[in-house]
Amino acid sequence: MATPIELKPYAPQPDLGTPAAGGEPVSLTVDGTAVTVPGGTSVLRAAALAGVDIPKLCASDRLEAFGSCRVCLVEIEGRKGTPASCTTQVEEGMAVRTQSDKLGRLRRNVIELYLSDHAPSGEGRNALAELAAAEGVTESRYALGGRTHAGLPVDETNPYFRFDPGACIVCYRCVRACEEVQGTFALTAAGRGFDTLIAASQLDTFMESECVSCGACVDACPTPALEDKSVLERGAPEQVQLTTCAYCGVGCGFRAELKGGEVVRMTPWKDGKANEGHACVKGRFAWGYATHPDRITSPMIREAIDQPWREVGWEEAIAFAAGRLKAIQAQYGPDSIGGITSSRCSNEETYLVQKLVRAGFGNNNVDTCARVCHSPTGYGLKTTLGESAGTQAFASVAQADVVMVIGANPTDAHPVFASRLKRRLRQGAGLIVVDPREIDLVSAPHVRADHHLQLRPGSNVAFVNAMAHAIVEAGLADGDFIRERCEWPAYEQWREFILRPENSPEATAEATGIAPDTLRAAARLYAGADNGAIYYGLGVSEHTQGSTMVMGIANLAMLTGNLGREGVGVNPLRGQNNVQGSCDMGSFPHELPGYRHVSDPAVRGAFEDAWGVALQPEPGLRIPNMFDAAVAGRFKALYCQGEDVAQSDPNTQHVDAALRALDCLIVQDIFLNETARYAHVFLPGSSFLEKNGTFTNAERRISPVRKVIEPLAGHEDWEVTQLLSNALGYPMNYRHPSEIMDEIARLTPTFTGVSYDRLDRLGSIQWPCNADAPEGTPTMHSTAMVRGKGYFAVTGYVPTEERTTRRYPLLLTTGRILSQYNVGAQTRRTENSRWHGEDVLELHPSDAEFRGIRDGDWVGVESRAGETVLHAVVTGRVPPGVVYTTFHFPLTGANVVTTDNSDWATNCPEYKVTAVQVTRVTQPSDWQAGYRAFTERQEALLDAARSEAKA
Amino acid sequence: MPIPTRNGYVPALPMTDTELDHLVQMANDIARNLDVYPDAAARTADHLRRFWAPALRERIVEHRRTGGAGLSDTALAAVASLDA
Incomplete structure (x- = not known):
């Protein structure tokens, strides 16, 4: 049964005019209303908090006060003149008046000046027009037929928004948003006086310019000068619902804005704690795929992959799939089938697939696409710190003094976090980039890395050992932290290892390619910082020593005492939207939800009691094991939800052989993806706009995904899994994904406080959320490591066997x-x-x-x-x-x-190192x-x- | 002879070598990375118990019984302890 859609009437997001301040409380009156606000607050914001709406055009609470438009003027008792309220800070006892004849005359005059050169070419929200109407200005005394910007060419080059200079009032909100919010500095004001125009780069078109199409300028614009084309084409939104982006692991909060049952715009949610009102070109604009003609909306089946598909009803498709699975298990045994969950799917969906495999299939052959990205993070952080997750909230980076980015490219892969990071770097934080490639962060507008350690691919562990060696050797280890928070014997064993000559910057230089002096300088910078933070990506995990490198990073953080408070930590930047969640939900073959091993009788017993079946106490097959077993003829059927192994997994020809060898491949996806070309059953999936659920981002933040349109194929994905389970004879009777989350909470100690009601109330929750932390845990390991004492793992450098040769140089x-x-x-x-x-x-x-x-x-x-x-x-x-x-x-x-090379501990593929030859x-x-x-x-x-x- | 699947696909001969090759490689990788510890064989065996499906452990154990070609000393010792 489908869950109902719940939309709210559209209203723009509140804007208090200037950013929040954090000083000691200050009391004042605004138009006679008393209000107390933090010191440093603007009069404009204080008035808004008092319920008094002062007109404004150039001000926004996403941007620093600018004082340009002269519309927000006020009178202050005892002071001369009419100061701009956006640039005037509150003072104790201040009495502010926002309405008077004089203020009205001044405002109307300014509005008339703006209107004299304002000719929007299309419909759209228009704060200037609204303000003119509110102030009773119907015409401009200055519109005397002189020069205007009306009729200037509209820049339509960007596929998602247009720029109409005729509607522009040159308030600089777009320029400031590009600088302050996004940090790209692509926009400027070109020319002087009347000729002043907002320009992208050097008067380029938006598409030709450095603009990254994040949409911050469009969201900031108070007129239709910068407007979404989707709104111009389909009309202004009439309904809204809060949801979460389905792209990268930042997990931005969004407002899905609709008209007539159709999404017309996705706007970043200002109260979304992961993004605080910012977005990127993917989440902000690239949602049209959800209604793309390639969507498959009917279930399909076929006997063999060289036969045509046959569209069938849900009942027939599910019966066909279940029949095949049962027959295969009857012939080849219970372990001959398995399932793959996806980091693109919700927590509830992945939980249900792993439950179906463990309880319905009767084995532990379940794995997830995190196998090929961040499985080493799970292993490495669990081993050293005790929990398979990053330690901080994204906002923590604002407290960092030195940031080390290792094997990650945030401006491309995690752009909204990159904007936060660049903001901190512009404030003066140090930056160390560790990457073979010169990523944008190495040298960006107003950002320059203190050190770019351009290490050779495959030498990560040699690098991290040399860093640790240099830190210990320089006496920069935080002995107090280590003694108090870490296992001392393990530290002593590790210390003896790390100080061996083979780990010195000099000895490792040949492998890493990093000059010893440069490495020592970087080590001193990181270890000497009051707050040193490490952010890393797949350039760490996708190696034969991915897990070792993750442990090496955790060692660095423990060694320097950079754990347990804001501004520090070990922060994996997850690739997909729900990598963290899919792992949390027990998608790995050896772990039940909450990262608890299947061999633990107490944990297994709790799930057996809840699920009413006996569970296998041994690990199941990982994805590469499944492929090998398929080629070997022992693994015969696979249920693959939302994951495209044929494209994303290594050694395509081996994957091709494995998928062709299956007797039954069931693919559940929104498109006929690469894997589906090998499938016998296709179950049409639902996009993130078509279902309810939750995603968990890279900072452990659980955020709601809310349905805003009906599933094109008739079912949300969790319902499809439930149908399949019931057809297999293992009953599932959830009526709403909230019931699945309730079950997760009952069975998972780190989730006991999580519920849809609490998510509605708080907006999002960072786990652990339980009796000890009812509103979640922004910073992990704050008083003790999750495992009790931190463990220094010995991280011997074992070079990959993938070496360059004369043939593959x-x-x-x-x-x-x-x-x-x-x-x-x-x-x-x-x-x-x-x-x-x-x-x-x-x-x-x-x-x-x-x-x-x-x-x-x-x-x-x-x-x-x-x-x-x-x-x-x-x-x-x-x-x-x-x-x-x-x-x-x-x-x-x-x-x-x-190649087939993979991480020793987790089998995460070594995507980052392949010896090749290149020829024309x-x-x-x-x-x-x-x-x-x-x-x-x-x-x-x-x-x-x-x-x-x-x- | 291998049996064709429903898709008419005939796996290349010998069917099981790829899997065994991978298992040997994986066991050696684990052992090489744990060799830095004095109790590397025990740690390797523990890793195999915690993360390898029983069918895979059985295959590598059987491989050792028939000579264990390709397995490193540490891996051999670890697999032997699984067979104890």
């Missing part, structure tokens, strides 16, 4: 780009492809010249695993000997090239030719199903 590393997301299934179906229409290979000019490769050439990239072809970009961003690409397009076949070529690779043929065949089989359904 270059190292390929992979990453992401701002406009595209993960395997691209969503963003490729939006206008975001205008920024990035294909994956390219970056290589250094010296490597290009040696091979006769020019910018834009087709190049073949060959590894021991396979070969692919893509366009070359010759750039100094990568060092000599290193090449780089992204994996957003399936035809790129980045994972055709990556003239045609696609054999794999790409085969891929095209297979794709065309599968598309024909899909078309056949659709044609048959229409007939």
Whole structure:
């Protein structure tokens, strides 16, 4: 049964005019109303808090006061003149008057001046027009037929918003938003006097400029000068609902704004604690995929993958799937099937899939796509600190004095967090970037890294050991913290290890490529900071020593006492929206929800009691184990929800062999993704706009996802899992995902305080949330480590076996780009492809010249695993000997090239190190030719199903 | 001969070598990374118990019984303790 949609009437977000202040309380009166506010608050904001709305145009509580528009003038008892309330701070006993004849005359005069040169070319919200109406200004005495900006060309180049200079009042809100909120500094005011115009970069169009299309300028604009095209096309929103972005692990709070049952705009929620009103080009604009014609909205089945799909009803599809699973288990045994959950799905959905596998399938063969991204984070942080999660809230970075970013590219992959980080860096915090590639943070507007440690791919552990060695050697270890908060014997064992000569900056320099002096300087900077914070990404985890590196990072934080308070910590930046949540929910084959091992009889007993079945006490298969077992003929069926293993997992040809070997592959997704081309059952999924649930972001923040449109295929994803479970004979009878969360809370100690009611009340909750922390836990390990005492794991450097040779002399590393997301299934179906229409290979000019490769050439990239072809970009961003690409397009076949090498502890693939040769070529690779043929065949089989359904 | 699947796909011969190769590689990787500890074999065995499915442990144990080709000394000792 579908849950009802609950929308609220549309109202704009409140704007108190200037940002909050934090001083000692100050009392004043505004138009006779008494109010007490923190010292440093503006009169404008104090008035708003007192319920008095002072007119404003250039002021916004997202931006520092500017004092330009002269509309927010007030009178203050005992003072001369009419100061701007936005730039005037409150004082004790101040008596403010916001209305008088004089103020009215001044305001109306200013409004008339604005109106004399204001000619919007289309509809849209317009604070100036609203203000004129409120003040009774119907015409301008200054509109005398002189020069105006009316009729200037409208910049329509950005696919999501337009800029109309005729409607612009040059209030600088857009310029300030680009600087203060986003930190890109792409906008400016060009020209002087009357000729002043808001300009992108050097009078470029928005698309040609440095604009990253975050939308902060559009949200800041008080007139229709900068306006969403979707609003211009479909009309102003009439309803609104709060929800959470389904893209990256920042987990931004959004307002879904609708008209007539259709989403017309996604606006970042100012009270969303992960993003505080900011967004990026993906979450703010790239939601059109949800209604893309490629969406599949009917269940489909087929006997074999070379047969046409047949559209069927839900009942038939579920019966077909359940019948196949039961028959396979009867023939090959209970362990011959399994399931994969996805970090793109909600907590409730992933919980239900792992429950179906453990209780319904009767085995522990469940895994999640975190296997291929952050599984080493889970292992490494659990081992050292006791909990498989980051330690801080995002807001904590505002207290950091030195930030070390390791193997992450926040401006592209976690852009809203990057804006927070850049704000802190502009205030003077130190920055160490550890990355083979020159990411944007190394040198951005008003941001420059103190050190860019351009280490060689695969040498992370040598680097982190050298850092620790240098810190201990320099006497910068925090002995008091270690003695109080960590296991002393383990520390002594580790200390003996780390001080060995092999871990010195000099000894490791050959492996890392980092000059010892530079490394020592970086070590001193981090260890010497009052608050040192580490943020890391997949450049840490996706290595054969991913888990070791995570433990090495945790060691650094413990060694320097940088845990347990704001401004410090160990912070994994998760790739997808619900990586943290999918792991929390027991998606790994060895762990039940809350990271508790299946072999623990007490934990297992609690789930057995609740679920009414006996559970296996042994770990199940990981994803790569499933693939191997499939090729070996022992693993026969897979239920894959919301994950595209055929594109995202390494060694594509091995994955291809495994998927072809399955007797039953059930794919649940919103599109016929790459994996679905091998499927026998396709169960149409629902986008984040079509269901209720929760996501948990990289800071452990559980945020509500709320349904705003009906599921296109008729069911929310959790309902589909429930249907399948019931058909298999394991009953599930949830009526709403809140009931699933209630069950999670009953069974998981870190979630006992979580409920939909509490989420509604608080907006979001950072777990642990229980009797000890009823409103959640922004900072972990504040008084003691979760494991009791921190554990210094000994992190021996074991070089990867993936080495360069004469045949494969270059190292390929992979990453992401701002406009595209993960395997691209969503963003490729939006206008975001205008920024990035294909994956390219970056290589250094010296490597290009040696091979006769020019910018834009087709190049073949060959590894021991396979070969692919893509366009070359010759750039100094990568060092000599290193090449780089992204994996957003399936035809790129980045994972055709990556190998089977994986993290020793978790089997997370080594995406970041592949030895390759690059050569100039003239045609696609054999794999790409085969891929095209297979794709065309599968598309024909899909078309056949659709044609048959229409007939 | 391998049996074709419903898809008509015939796995390459020998069917099980890829899996065994991977298991040997994985066991060696674990052992190499734990070799820094004096009790590396015990730690390796514990890791295998905690994270490997029983079927995989059985395969590697069986492989050791038939000579354990490719397994490092630490990995061999760890797998032997699983077989004890």
